[in-house]
Amino acid sequence: xxxxxxxxxxxxxxxxxxxxxxxxxxxxxxxxxxxxxxxxxxxxxxxxxxxxxxxxxxxxxxxxxxxxxxxxxxxxxxxxxxxxxxxxxxxxxxxxxxxxxxxxxxxxxxxxxxxxxxxxxxxxxxxxxxxxxx
Amino acid sequence: xxxxxxxxxxxxxxxxxxxxxxxxxxxxxxxxxxxxxxxxxxxxxxxxxxxxxxxxxxxxxxxxxxxxxxxxxxxxxxxxxxxxxxxxx
Numbered sequence: 001x002x003x004x005x006x007x008x009x010x011x012x013x014x015x016x017x018x019x020x021x022x023x024x025x026x027x028x029x030x031x032x033x034x035x036x037x038x039x040x041x042x043x044x045x046x047x048x049x050x051x052x053x054x055x056x057x058x059x060x061x062x063x064x065x066x067x068x069x070x071x072x073x074x075x076x077x078x079x080x081x082x083x084x085x086x087x088x089x090x091x092x093x094x095x096x097x098x099x100x101x102x103x104x105x106x107x108x109x110x111x112x113x114x115x116x117x118x119x120x121x122x123x124x125x126x127x128x129x130x131x132x133x134x
Numbered sequence: 135x136x137x138x139x140x141x142x143x144x145x146x147x148x149x150x151x152x153x154x155x156x157x158x159x160x161x162x163x164x165x166x167x168x169x170x171x172x173x174x175x176x177x178x179x180x181x182x183x184x185x186x187x188x189x190x191x192x193x194x195x196x197x198x199x200x201x202x203x204x205x206x207x208x209x210x211x212x213x214x215x216x217x218x219x220x221x222x223x
Contacts, residue, residue: 007138014142018149021176025149028156028172034164037156041172049179052142056186068195069182072202076178079206083171086210090217091164 013055020048
């Protein structure tokens with residue numbers, strides 16, 4: 001099997017795209033707050049897909065397949081950040097609080113709303129903040 | 135041996151599995167909607183790569199475009215119901 005130059009260049013782009021997709025998946029699992037996970041899921045996912053599709057455009061050359069790939073690349077570039085923005089806006093309206101440095105376990109990923117069926121327990125939160133040093 | 139695109143599709147499937155943890159655990163509904171969005175966008179890439187493996191990229195690209203649009207509209211519909219209590223305003 002002879003190795004052409006376009007296969008090598010395509011392999012480099014696909015490898016970079018796969019690396020970004022793996023990083024996005026690890027970020028969704030390990031980051032501490034909902035808004036941080038949104039950063040990982042929205043940005044890294046979109047950029048990884050774009051790199052893979054650029055590699056496939058180089059592989060296919062000048063044909064109808066390249067035009068379709070350019071169309072789907074433009075669509076994904078517009079769609080993913082829009083869905084991310086709408087998700088963050090809905091979470092903010094519903095009361096999901098961001099995580100600040102120095103807090104350990106106080107009001108992360110909770111929303112006090114009838115959607116989430118948690119009633120705010122002001123006394124318990126006050127005693128927890130007193131114990132943590134305030 | 136396996137071609138380049140087969141290895142790539144297999145590695146992306148392996149990268150899509152840890153997101154299921156956020157789908158099962160993730161406290162409350164927003165983490166779960168985000169996990170579904172991530173799985174949908176990874177599926178688009180897997181479909182395109184499978185199209186190149188089998189030598190017919192034309193038909194699989196059309197399927198990928200349709201699935202990307204369906205995923206987008208499904209996530210927006212879920213969020214519209216979660217944010218306000220109703221679907222029509």
